Amino acid sequence: MAQLKRILIAGGGSAGWMTAAMFARLFKGLYEIVLVESDAIGTVGVGEATIPAIKKFNELLGLDEDDFLRRTQGSFKLGIQFNDWLRPGSSYVHGFGVIGRDLEWLRCHHYWLKMRAEGRAGDFDRYSINTWAALANRFMRPRADMPDSPIGQIAYAFHFDAGLYAALLADYAQARGVVRREGRIVDVAVDGDSGFLSAVTLDDGEVLAADLFIDCSGFRGLLIGQALGIGYEDWSHWLPCDRAVAVPSERSDDFTPYTRSTARPAGWQWRIPLQHRTGNGHVYASRHMDDAEAETILLRHLDAAPVGEPRRLIFTPGRRRAAWVRNCVAVGLSAGFLEPLESTGLHLIQSAILRLVRLMPDAGFDPATIAEYNRQTDFEMERIRDFVILHYKATERGDTPFWRHVRDMDVPDTLARKIALFAANGRIFREDDELFAEESWIQVLIGQGVVPRAPDPLVDVTPPDEIARYLSDVEAVIAKCVALMPNHAAFVARSCAAPPLT
Numbered sequence: 154m155a156q157l158k159r160i161l162i163a164g165g166g167s168a169g170w171m172t173a174a175m176f177a178r179l180f181k182g183l184y185e186i187v188l189v190e191s192d193a194i195g196t197v198g199v200g201e202a203t204i205p206a207i208k209k210f211n212e213l214l215g216l217d218e219d220d221f222l223r224r225t226q227g228s229f230k231l232g233i234q235f236n237d238w239l240r241p242g243s244s245y246v247h248g249f250g251v252i253g254r255d256l257e258w259l260r261c262h263h264y265w266l267k268m269r270a271e272g273r274a275g276d277f278d279r280y281s282i283n284t285w286a287a288l289a290n291r292f293m294r295p296r297a298d299m300p301d302s303p304i305g306q307i308a309y310a311f312h313f314d315a316g317l318y319a320a321l322l323a324d325y326a327q328a329r330g331v332v333r334r335e336g337r338i339v340d341v342a343v344d345g346d347s348g349f350l351s352a353v354t355l356d357d358g359e360v361l362a363a364d365l366f367i368d369c370s371g372f373r374g375l376l377i378g379q380a381l382g383i384g385y386e387d388w389s390h391w392l393p394c395d396r397a398v399a400v401p402s403e404r405s406d407d408f409t410p411y412t413r414s415t416a417r418p419a420g421w422q423w424r425i426p427l428q429h430r431t432g433n434g435h436v437y438a439s440r441h442m443d444d445a446e447a448e449t450i451l452l453r454h455l456d457a458a459p460v461g462e463p464r465r466l467i468f469t470p471g472r473r474r475a476a477w478v479r480n481c482v483a484v485g486l487s488a489g490f491l492e493p494l495e496s497t498g499l500h501l502i503q504s505a506i507l508r509l510v511r512l513m514p515d516a517g518f519d520p521a522t523i524a525e526y527n528r529q530t531d532f533e534m535e536r537i538r539d540f541v542i543l544h545y546k547a548t549e550r551g552d553t554p555f556w557r558h559v560r561d562m563d564v565p566d567t568l569a570r571k572i573a574l575f576a577a578n579g580r581i582f583r584e585d586d587e588l589f590a591e592e593s594w595i596q597v598l599i600g601q602g603v604v605p606r607a608p609d610p611l612v613d614v615t616p617p618d619e620i621a622r623y624l625s626d627v628e629a630v631i632a633k634c635v636a637l638m639p640n641h642a643a644f645v646a647r648s649c650a651a652p653p654l655t
């Protein structure tokens with residue numbers, strides 16, 4: 154192949170516009186970039202909760218954070234609250250960021266486990282500033298001048314309107330040279346000799362040729378699946394939720410700096426507070442619940458009036474067998490989708506884009522480059538898959554066929570090993586650059602009732618009274634920091650309130 158010149162992005166949902174914006178920013182006109190999207194087909198229209206890595210993506214684009222939040226009706230997210238997941242009535246928070254501080258060799262939870270066994274420790278929630286602040290409805294950005302204090306270690310992400318985010322990025326990309334074409338792709342040409350994609354044809358007859366094709370066409374996988382025939386690995390035996398029904402509701406006073414996830418008889422329901430409305434959705438397993446019942450449950454649990462009609466989404470949890478094949482790279486839903494729990498959809502897009510930037514082909518499509526891209530993609534997806542499965546597997550619930558199924562199912566060996574290791578002595582190791590850090594695993598394992606038989610034996614190096622002092626010191630410092638933090642709604646009103654909608 155001659156030098157790579159033209160890139161065609163098929164699809165203008167979050168995946169398409171995030172790719173276009175980042176390419177425009179980093180490649181600075183090196184390539185001609187055309188994005189095709191179809192107004193008639195539209196986008197999936199969900200994807201409102203994120204994880205802290207999105208901050209880096211926005212920073213790399215050079216977006217001003219307050220301006221971005223104003224334009225997307227955004228709010229802040231310190232973590233996710235899981236209600237009724239372990240058993241009806243249970244609640245815990247997966248807060249982003251650190252938990253307490255390490256003492257000697259060990260992480261905070263080992264000392265907590267020891268003191269808890271002796272009845273001398275409070276709830277685990279009390280050792281994370283993110284969790285404590287979330288439950289107190291408080292938010293502030295970390296203080297850069299206090300790196301050693303919990304207040305310097307607040308980690309946060311955002312809730313935002315996905316449609317407005319895509320629109321913001323569309324403006325950004327087009328201002329930097331990306332060409333948008335509205336139209337429906339009706340044909341994809343594959344070169345008979347090489348098997349490479351060569352062009353797409355739009356419904357008005359225009360033919361758009363390119364050297365590299367990014368498939369951002371959503372679940373249909375127009376290029377990678379339909380044109381190149383790359384199959385899909387179905388993970389629904391581990392992740393049985395395969396449908397969702399979503400509806401926004403009017404903004405309520407419960408403007409939480411966290412996403413709420415509440416377990417339901419055959420799945421769970423999300424609640425995401427934005428400035429102009431609250432996003433709600435019920436994710437469920439079609440094998441265990443029909444659409445009508447799922448919608449009734451969703452509507453029954455809204456805390457304000459719904460806005461518009463509920464929308465149904467059907468998906469297959471799993472991944473594309475290869476995300477990069479010849480001159481086509483699938484990014485977004487076309488590359489796979491687990492389910493919305495733990496809000497990793499947009500993150501997978503972001504990391505796919507940055508991985509591709511690091512492995513950009515030049516005058517050829519080197520097999521080793523493609524293999525490395527696919528290896529990294531597989532690893533990332535499998536570790537996130539394990540983390541999501543953990544929430545279902547580690548439950549005491551047996552009150553419905555769905556919960557009995559997930560409680561009793563076999564899980565991937567990679568996850569079974571992690572659970573067994575933690576259950577023994579509370580040990581957890583982040584593998585290579587897997588997405589979720591030890592703190593995330595620890596909070597979800599403990600929250601889901603995987604309590605280690607004993608802490609790491611090294612806790613006995615420290616006298617119990619010293620441990621008790623250390624834990625109450627951590628708690629007291631966090632309490633003091635949280636007391637300094639403003640109310641979330643007040644913080645948003647002051648720093649990034651969106652103008653009223655017209």
Ligand code: FAD
Pocket residue numbers: 163164165166167168169189190191192194195196197198199200201202203315336337338339369370371372373375397434466468484485486487492493496497498499500502
């Ligand atoms: P889409 O939004 O479906 O976009 C596809 C694009 O391709 C559209 O522009 C469409 O017009 C175009 N297209 C398709 N066919 C053609 C054609 N023939 N011709 C021209 N154009 C075409 N992620 C998170 O990070 N956080 C969340 O909280 C979250 N919640 C979710 C909840 C649910 C129920 C689901 C299903 C997903 C959720 N996600 C979430 C994932 C997130 O929504 C997606 O990762 C994200 O929106 C990216 O979608 P996409 O751009 O790949 O696909």
